[in-house]
Amino acid sequence: MDQTRPFPQASTPRGPAGSVGPVPADPARQRRHRAEPLTPAPRLLLFDLDDTLCDYTSARDQRLRRAFGPAARRLAGRGDPAPVLDRLVAASVAVHPHGADHFADLLREQGIDEPDLAEAAVDWYRINRFHGLTMFADAAATVAALRTAGGGPPRRVGVITNGPADVQRAKIELLAIERLVDFVVISGEFGVWKPDPAIFAEALRLGGATAADAVFVGDSVEHDMAGARAAGIRSVWVNPTGRPWPGPDAPPDREVADLSALLPLLEAAPAPAP
């Protein structure tokens, strides 16, 4: 299990092995949490990239902390800069979870009206785009094991990721994603973004599978779960913090706290070859 993700406190009762957090009282949620295999077993497995295979959020927060370090030390004076840094990072993510255009305004609001300091923060953040970015510890081994889980011919694996072509392509190279999967579809290259079903259809085409033969695994309710649903593909929601399903759409077919919890979901007999 990946140790970098936050999990519910150990003192809370846990659900079935591999499931998220406390035992859910809601019967629909209990069904979703079950480690019961998806039947028929998919022939094609599709993954989101950021915060599903790689730990984007932790890396982004580390990157913000480095970028805002000098400003936090200035604001803290002789005090501890850590709480100031926490505040700056939280404020920045609230304004824009990915960009840096707002840094100068944000620092000004916090009492630092020093353009050089803001510019240095923006530069550091942009230059060190992939600072601290790694795959989740269990991602590579789990994806490899998922190819053959449940027996039958090895299943194909693909990635569908939203983002600019240059950024996502560089990230895929850095993380050696293409050694792990059969194909990658990047929204910035393909021309439409998740949740548009067209990008899921492209992945099905590349994977040589129908929607009924595939399962999509991702963390985003809006992009991954909504998109898979629109494309008629079964879905597994990666939900490490155990947050409730927000609706209003019907919930995903399964919900897991981490990638290794996918393994028991793929232990059904594979569907007969078409």
Ligand SMILES: [Mg+2]
């Ligand atoms: Mg994601």
